[in-house]
Amino acid sequence: MKNIFLIGFMGSGKSSVGKQLSEGLNCDYIDTDTIIETTHNKTIPEIFAREGEASFRKYESNALHNIPTENCVVSTGGGIVERSSNIDQMVETGIIVYLETDFRTIDKRLQFDTSRPLWRKNKDEKKQLYDRRIHLYQSCAAITVSTDNKLIDDLVFQITSQVANE
Ligand SMILES: Nc1ncnc2c1ncn2[C@@H]1O[C@H](COP(=O)(O)OP(=O)(O)O)[C@@H](O)[C@H]1O
Ligand SMILES: O=C(O)C1=C[C@@H](OP(=O)(O)O)[C@@H](O)[C@H](O)C1
């Protein structure tokens, strides 16, 4: 099976959907954020605070470049599209699934979240980041699935059937 890369903004459900999707497809599961935290033995907020975002982006590209070349569902971080080399790798080696989610939905899902350093910014900055990134997500995805008002189980079902047609 080709790798399946889940992309989308913070809070779109990449980690939750990815885990269940891998179970349904009976394949390996990888979350690039988990690889980074395990490899560097630090949480993501610690990496951002001590080393800065640029360091995090290097770790993120390394994590992506070292995953197995097939049979994995990969939940990426929302900023994976910030580097065009990451996009190229995902396009060339797998199927990219974009979990499209309204900003208002994300705002609700992440209202009490403190684990995402870039979500701690003010609302205008977050909306700007969202508006800039949605073009990147849209431009590289082979499959787009809207997650607003959808149950995770239903998203897993929808993605499984769409991936089978690729
Ligand atoms: N389809 C959904 N409906 C309701 N809540 C969701 C959905 N997808 C994710 N969530 C919730 O949103 C939060 C962020 O989900 P997560 O999977 O960590 O997203 P991501 O990895 O894209 O940042 C979690 O609290 C999760 O339970
Ligand atoms: O959007 C981003 O730049 C980030 C998203 C996070 O992952 P999720 O998209 O899983 O929240 C995590 O990689 C880090 O906090 C940076």
Ligand SMILES: [Mg+2]
């Ligand atoms: Mg995640």
